[in-house]
Amino acid sequence: MALEIVACVFKVSTKIYATVDEVQANKKRCLRLSERIRCLIAPLEELVKQTEGGGAVYKEALIDLVRTLEEARQFLKTFIKGKSVLRRVQDVCYAKRVKEKFEFLNDRLNSLVPALTFGLQVESRRCVQQTFSAEVRMTEDTKDESNDMKDIQHMLNSLGMPSFQYIRSFELRERKLLKESLLYNFYTAQYRLAPVVLKKPRFEITAVRREHFFIDAKNMLQFNSENVVRVFGVCVDSSQSYMIVTELMSRGSLRQVLESKVYISDELRLRMCLESARGLYFVHCCEVLHRNLTSHKYLVNEEFHVKISGFEFSSTESFGQLNTEVKQSCCQPPELNEGGKYTERSDIYSYGLILCEILSNANKSKNNGTQENALDCNEQRHLPENLNGPEPVMQLARDMLNKDQDLRPTMEETVRLLTSSH
Secondary structure, eight states: OHHHHHHHHHHHHHHHHHHHHHHHOEEEEEHHHHHHHHHHHHHHHHHHHHGGGGGGHHHHHHHHHHHHHHHHHHHHHTTSSHHHHHHTTSTTTTHHHHHHHHHHHHHHHHHHHHHHHHTSOOHHHHHHHHHHHHHHHEEEEHHHHHHHHHHHHHHHHHHHOSSSEEOOOEEEEOOOOOEHHHHHHEEEEETTTTTEEEEEOOOOOOOOHHHHHHHHHHHHHHGOTBBBOOEEEEEOOOOEEEEEEEETTTTHHHHHHHHHSOOEEEEEHHHHHHHHHHOOOOOHHHTTOOOOOOOOOOOEEEOOOEEEEOOOOTOOGHHHHHHHHHHTTTTOHHHHHTTTTOOOOHHHHHHHHHHHHHHTHHHHHOOOTTTTTTTTTGGGTTTOTTOOOOOHHHHHHHHHHHHHHGGSSOHHHHHHHHHOOO
């Protein structure tokens, strides 16, 4: 009986491999899923043959595996037909639903690893376990998601199709001014019964800036990740005012949360470290530099999940002068003070300062509402004495603040370490 189920497993998996060859969207994640399936099922037939009772001990797990594979096959088929794929990728909720489904299928496969590797040789079992380890999966899935979103963006651009939602002004109800900054006014509103934030430029929108506004708004959609503030679309009202519509992060900035009287447990503090690192890692995977990273640029929702924001105009020359005053208020990486070039490692230095804030008692400090980092900018290479957390994480923060940028860890290395520490 078990051998018959194994035969069914291989039959469905063969169909999955053929389907992956035909998909038109999310190719990287489809391929990754098929590779994990191949790794999991490769030793099954021989293992069942060698087991007493014809592999009856594997029967229940094998049945679950067949169900999971068939569900995966039906899901992957949705990426084949051209017109239906194009309609889906234009939906602002598409990326989130796809991400959740891939995670669900990978989690289902992972849950079957203990049962299906029971009886394998130690080395073979370790190989499968390594493929499905949380660290490896998270790193691979983040890269694959980033590459898939870029491919979708290119596909839509090549067809001359809008890659983000144009939101009509009357759809944004109950507008209220939230706050004002040097460059923007922020409003809360309701969009399709969901709370959102409207980001409206205060500066004059020239023809050049208008063009870049829409280019950057489109580019922001490639950052569709659970650790990046979600963009719903763009609104142009009757007065030709331009607004970017994003999700509402009700607790404000990470800095505000750290400075508040809200109790933050050690476990939550480590989760904040991990989520903030994942956000920057995802942005770097999209080959974008933040350039203006502080704890004000991370936002926190009601459940204390942390998401990165504030990078949308970081690479646009027409907005460069507008950002100068903000950038000068932040603690700069040492290479910039010496006339060096801003690189990915410069972002990492800035993130190291944020990591120190989260790990320290920075939530008890008072900065009088300034944009300065909780660490004194004149002493930015000196860590505070009150860091609190696992030693590997504290050492990670120290390494990120190394004056030699080549010695700073990458964000991939950072996320791997924080994942293992969380």
